[in-house]
Amino acid sequence: MLSAAEMLSQFENCYQLGDASMDKTHQESLRHCHETAASSGPQFAIAFQRLLDHTQAHFDEEEQRMLATRHGSYKEHRADHQRILGDMTRFNERVQAGRGMMAKAWLTDSLLAWFDIHAKTMDSALASDLKADA
Ligand SMILES: [Fe+2]
Numbered sequence: 001m002l003s004a005a006e007m008l009s010q011f012e013n014c015y016q017l018g019d020a021s022m023d024k025t026h027q028e029s030l031r032h033c034h035e036t037a038a039s040s041g042p043q044f045a046i047a048f049q050r051l052l053d054h055t056q057a058h059f060d061e062e063e064q065r066m067l068a069t070r071h072g073s074y075k076e077h078r079a080d081h082q083r084i085l086g087d088m089t090r091f092n093e094r095v096q097a098g099r100g101m102m103a104k105a106w107l108t109d110s111l112l113a114w115f116d117i118h119a120k121t122m123d124s125a126l127a128s129d130l131k132a133d134a
């Protein structure tokens with residue numbers, strides 16, 4: 001499994017979708033993942049909260065754009081966002097209570113693996129639709 005830093009270094013080849021707004025948000029997201037994974041103690045809790053806030057805004061923006069362009073996979077795409085956001089919210093509760101170990105493992109394993117697949121499938125399909133619409 002790649003680290004967030006490795007994913008950032010391969011961004012242009014692997015994750016760039018050609019929609020400036022989505023690409024910017026996705027780079028920010030990977031940067032938040034990297035910073036969070038690299039921090040510990042009280043800094044980890046601050047970084048994890050920042051990652052959660054950023055993820056909420058990231059998903060909200062994509063969902064608004066899906067609605068605005070009547071994207072066909074809105075329901076499935078939104079459900080995938082909600083599942084990962086639910087997990088992140090539950091981990092954040094543990095992190096804010098000082099129990100960060102499992103959250104860090106989840107971030108470096110599950111979240112980044114999810115990001116990889118989600119960006120290459122659902123977000124890629126959305127970006128194609130947005131370009132066709134433009
Ligand atoms: Fe996204």
Ligand SMILES: [Fe+2]
Pocket residue numbers: 062077081118122123
């Ligand atoms: Fe998405």
